[in-house]
Amino acid sequence: MSGEAAFRRIADDIRRRIGAREWAPGQALPSRANMAREYHVHEQTVRLAYNELRRDGILDGEKGRHVTVAHPPAMRTLTDVDAEWPYATETTDTRPRRASDDLAERLGVAPSTMLQHATVECLEPGGRSAMLVLSWWRGRRRNHASYAAELGVARLGEEHAHALGLLVDAMAYRVVRTRLDVHGAPVETADLLLPMDRWTIRL
Structure with a gap:
């Protein structure tokens, strides 16, 4: 599986897990190192997945630091x-x-x-x-x-x-x-x- 396909697959799975309430709004996700071990990929792949989820408003947090589940956008x-x-x-x-x-x-x-x-x-x-x-x-x-x-x-x-x-x-x-x-x-x-x-x- 290509690196691009891998990070998109991981991003989709994290979306699913957030939707299943594994992590609540405001809660920090595991570190990139821990997630890389869990998904059997390089940390860079997890970083790309986190960046995509941050861009889509699913996650909050600065690059290089812990990320948290974003609160739903205000209407x-x-x-x-x-x-x-x-x-x-x-x-x-x-x-x-x-x-x-x-x-x-x-x-x-x-x-x-x-x-x-x-x-x-x-x-x-x-x-x-x-x-x-x-x-x-x-x-x-x-x-x-x-x-x-x-x-x-x-x-x-x-x-x-x-x-x-x-x-x-x-x-x-x-x-x-x-x-x-x-x-x-x-x-x-x-x-x-x-x-x-x-x-x-x-x-």
Whole structure:
């Protein structure tokens, strides 16, 4: 069995054992050395399994130290799609890109117009990603007077699924938010991607 297959198998088994309440939320798991002996693998393989489970929000703890079973994520309710995120954020992509037909229609520009872009990861106090905000605008960012929002769902590709700690092709809420100036013209549009297991939407 390859190293990659082994660490994924171990990660899946640890998930099963946590689900069976072998370890409770907040309880430390055995050390990597002990787990390596139990699973008959190298410590590095256990480290990879722990890292994957940490990324997926199953485990908490710093690299190189004991890890604990994470408490279930808090459910949040989205009521104002234009509110500032109250915790830390991380901007992960600012590459300009050309407007697709959809973005061109949302912003009232010609297709292939060069747009400014930002992908912002909104983080929970514990550091786990709560949602992604992908924004596009033309020229300088301008103030807005109002906004319009539409709720739907989206199937996540590899990049966005990885950022949110979800499986590729998982479904997430997708809120399309378009900010408008005083005349009702669009100045910015955004996709808010929210994991369905962490959010309730009330617009």
